[in-house]
Amino acid sequence: MPMALRKQGIDYPLLVIALLLSTFGILMVFSAGQTDMPANFVLSAWKKQLSWFAVAIVVAFTVMRGSVRLVEWSAWPLYMLSVFLLVVVLFTGTGAGTASSVKGWLTIGGVRLGQPAELAKLATTLMLARVLSAQREAPKSLLELWKPLLVVGIPWLLIMKQPDLGTGIVFIGICFGMLYWSGVPWQLLLMLASPGISLILAFSTGVWGAWFLVLVALVLWYRTYLYEGVILVVANVVTGVVAPSIWDRLDTYQQQRLLMFLVDPSTDTKGSGWNLTQSLVAIGSGGVFGKGFTLGSQKRGGFIPERQTDFIFSVVGEELGFIGVSVALALFLALLLRATRVATRASDAFPSLVAFGLLTTWLVHVIVNVGMTVNMMPVTGIPLPFFSYGGSFMVVSWIAVALLLRISAEGRGQPDALGL
């Protein structure tokens, strides 16, 4: 092991949880291929996923050898590279899977190399950690947030242009998570989010009105700068009032997916709600103990859409039941809690922010992806870490594991003064 690891050694619980999740995931990809349908590529997907897993382990081991300092140094070039690739992909990108209308894939000579958005998530996390760790004091006004917002805003706009709603949500999650961890007061975060909240609540005038009163009270109580307060109120009025026109500008499929989330999915079973309905039927019919590994009848009949990628958790729900779902979710929760511990014990502000950014990324992925399968979240094509079939995502997930392991290793050996 490299020299730096002497301080702490490897965070075995974190490593073991990540390995367990990957194994679980590959088994589910295998099961997703076991159907009564005529043979297709999903049948052998697990083999590819297994080889990608091997690649991911090698990459992770390599990343672990680099110090946190090196990572901090690489933030700028990685960020520039990912922004560049996001621009390139807007012109040359191709679609895939559920999100076939989204131009997210970087393709050279017909070979799909990967999704720049995956790299951008990592690079933005590093860049944001750099910017936030450089600020000595936590921002006290919205204006002071311009730098971190710019860092997130550029890749976010490029991704929304693709348009990839799901990854856009992940960026917003990363942004708020890391701002919170850097010590930005919750009132400020709420005010930052307020135009977005207004946008959502604008569909019901009464609810929006109530929210608007709360916001005004918050602005008065927090005593923002006058112009900030005015801008905020105006921004909320604008989003609250122009929301319907923005709605009209969304692509039909985006509108449908959002609507599907807002209304009962069973109203349109063969149209846009089909995916969601089939996922619910599969999960619901799994019951407590499930139908048995590889034996899910909805999966076998091909009723679960994208069963090896976006809807792989529906296969977990159908075949392993509530027990299997609980185990998988418990593993994810353990991973995130362990990552919180890493963030807490990091030696410095930069690694601490990186760790928290990585765990926020995972959290948003898990909540949005798993929530989508039970109609808690809108259907946005974002994958489930360690489970969904896909090479670049597997590698990126393990780079995150490697970074956390490295940060953990370089962190403070002893629990801090307050006994954490």
Add this chain to the structure above:
Amino acid sequence: MSHHPNEIVRRARVARVLLVLSFVALCSAFFRTQVLQNAQYVLRSETNRLRAVPLPGARAVIVDRNGETIAENLPGYSVSLLVPNEDSLKSALRALNAVVEIDSLQQKKAVRDFRAAPSRPAVIFNDASFQVVSVLEEHRVDFPGLLIQSSPKRYYPDGEAMASLIGYVGLITEDELALPKFADYKPGQQVGKLGLELQYESQIRGREGSRYVEVDARNRVVRDNGVRADEPAESPPPLRTNLDMDLQRYAHEYFGDSLRGGVVALDPKTGGVLALYSAPTYDANKFIGGVSSAYYNSLLTDPHRPLENRATRGRYAPASTFKLATAVMGMKMGLVNINTRMPQPCRGSYFLGRTFKCWDHSGHGDVTLAQAIQKSCDVYFYQLALRIKMINLLAGGVALGFGEKSGIDLPGELKPTWPAGFAYFNKKYGARGWNQSVALSLAIGQANNEQTPLTMAKFYTALATDGAAATPQIVSRDPERKQILNLDPEQLRTLQVALAEVVTRGTAAGAQIEGLTIAGKTGTAQVNGQEDNAWFVGYAPVDKPQIVIAVLIEEGLHGSTAAKVATKLMERFLKRKLTLNTVTVD
């Protein structure tokens, strides 16, 4: 950022709480879906992947009064395709056509059925031959949605003798499906098309069962047995009729290939239909499940119109068989009794504006009503008609039921022709286009008077009994009898004696049967452009009538021809009934 440990610890605590809360929220969503709503989703997953394949139910067996089978079910096979969409149905049909021949009509029908009910298998062969089935079984693996299943096939042991009564069954058509009475029918199901099969459809249709096959998301069959217990098809109890198959067959034999006409035999006391036959006939079995166009066209182009049911739809001038109606009217009005003579004896014709001939040009002389019936003297009845007066004659015919259908439980019966009043003639010929001398023709069963064998038989059930006509019933309900003659018993008895004399020494004397007393009336109806039609309507035995028969023979030349057929049928029925009774007593 502020990296003070105290700050970090506080934020970490909040972060942990939020993490745990969000996972609890996720878990509870799964708990609700998987544990609380499990039953509902299990059901939906079943309906998702299981398709019910209909198991056709056998129709009820139809039997005659002695329990002999009229309609039964033979084992057969139907071939259908369960497919995801129209395109795959079409390509599967093309592929199947390479193995067994499916003509374009059948292909189109299968596609239409599929459009009407896409979740049900599209029927290709409703009654596949054993050869076709064995060829298809061989190629079964190539056609995943192919369903070969047993499907009862209707069969009529006496298909030709029964054709006019039984009707046939076939696949329900789109037009039929649009009717409210077929609301719960689905494409590909069998339905009664004519006759008893149609009349008693709701009573004899088989109850469809289901077996289940498992399909995938594209509606392809994945597994086809044991996925769920079958719901067996059910067959209703046998339908018992009043018919006498022996008599029906005998009528068929007697008419053979040469005679054309209709026969109706009724039980005078109950109206029970003992036989109902129309000649020439056709084979009802050839209509089951769709008639071949060659056979159907040969029937359609046959000049003798075998598809026409002469017993219920053939309207013929009743000729002299109607004279009993005229006699009844005269008696009821008190104008005549059985011994009354008319002012002008029969010299072979009668003059009223023009000459009205008697059928016997040599004349009958001075006759009583009894003799007039016996010899069928037209001149006597011309004068009786004048006494009755035309307006009373028309009203009397209506009262005796000549203007309405018999009410038999068989679809398609035609209403007989009987003018209800002068308006009929005014409308038809104009107010000056006719005069009341038409009453003379009406009284002897000619002119605007057309009856079916069925309505004549019904009228004679009144003459054979106490004056009440019985509604013909193929399947017995409570007998419906209605007093129509309203004569006193003595008057009625004298008429019955006169009718008996027709056979003993009158116009039907040649048709006597030894050991059997028969009453009845012949009729010889003139038809423009062809030979005379022959009628005989009567009953036997005279003292205790058990059978009323109306026989019409097209171009039978003289009523005595029909009388011979009728008395033979009576003999067959009564003698067999006697033997059967003896056997039962033994």
